[in-house]
Amino acid sequence: DLELWDSDPEEFDNEEIGESWRYQLRPSTEKLLLSLFKEFRPLVTPVIVNIITSVQNLPASEDFGILVQKEAVYNVAGLCSYDLFDEINFEEWFSQGLVKELQNKSPNYRIIRRRVIWLIGRWINVKLSPPYRPTLYEIIINLMNESEDLVVRLNASKTLQSAVDDFEFRTEEFLPYLEASVSLLFKLLCDAKECDTKMHILFVMSMVIERVGPKIRPYVASLAGYLPKLWIESEEHNMLRCSILTTLTFIVK
Numbered sequence: 001d002l003e004l005w006d007s008d009p010e011e012f013d014n015e016e017i018g019e020s021w022r023y024q025l026r027p028s029t030e031k032l033l034l035s036l037f038k039e040f041r042p043l044v045t046p047v048i049v050n051i052i053t054s055v056q057n058l059p060a061s062e063d064f065g066i067l068v069q070k071e072a073v074y075n076v077a078g079l080c081s082y083d084l085f086d087e088i089n090f091e092e093w094f095s096q097g098l099v100k101e102l103q104n105k106s107p108n109y110r111i112i113r114r115r116v117i118w119l120i121g122r123w124i125n126v127k128l129s130p131p132y133r134p135t136l137y138e139i140i141i142n143l144m145n146e147s148e149d150l151v152v153r154l155n156a157s158k159t160l161q162s163a164v165d166d167f168e169f170r171t172e173e174f175l176p177y178l179e180a181s182v183s184l185l186f187k188l189l190c191d192a193k194e195c196d197t198k199m200h201i202l203f204v205m206s207m208v209i210e211r212v213g214p215k216i217r218p219y220v221a222s223l224a225g226y227l228p229k230l231w232i233e234s235e236e237h238n239m240l241r242c243s244i245l246t247t248l249t250f251i252v253k
Helices: 002-007 009-014 025-039 041-056 064-079 090-101 107-127 130-143 150-164 171-191 195-219 221-233 238-252
Strands: none
Touching: 002 009, 009 150, 009 195, 025 041, 025 064, 041 064, 064 107, 090 107, 090 130, 107 130, 107 150, 130 150, 130 171, 150 171, 150 195, 171 195, 171 221, 195 221, 195 238, 221 238
């Protein structure tokens, strides 16, 4: 997986989408875990909670084996977020643990940064109340910075999508972060090469534009100027062109 991450980060990121999981070991194992959780919840829940707790208490380490173990457990915590609602104090974990994890900028720690921002995205709709949202927006902006690893940036954009699509989203709370979010999404759109990746970023942009309404107008000039160029470049990609039209529609509204 890490070889693909290094050689083709967009392909690595897109592999988790769609039906390709049927032919890959890790996603297939995840499906089995969720089935076990559903069928044997009373037995499985304490085991999973114990594993998560043990990893939460691990000291910071650059050891690759520990990083992989932690990443796997965080993945489970995200996959089972709705089932663990009453079992894990996620807001405490978020503020006292996960935020600190994201501050580690070691190259090897990109594995954890990517998984943590994904994990947060899985819990936004489950248990992350409004007082924690400013910190969340700051984290997302930090991880979408162009100096960050591309896979981490893409996952941060997905978590932004989850945040603005949440029923507890408040436009006024988000406005201080709007300009930076739009600017970084635009840079991410320009850096992306794959059609599927660009479509995803445009979808996030459209959602942000829809949620903030007229407040977006001061910040979309660069995007509006870029989309005609992208339209020309995407002559053979009708789905991408549909995404472009959708984004333009939200800009015009």
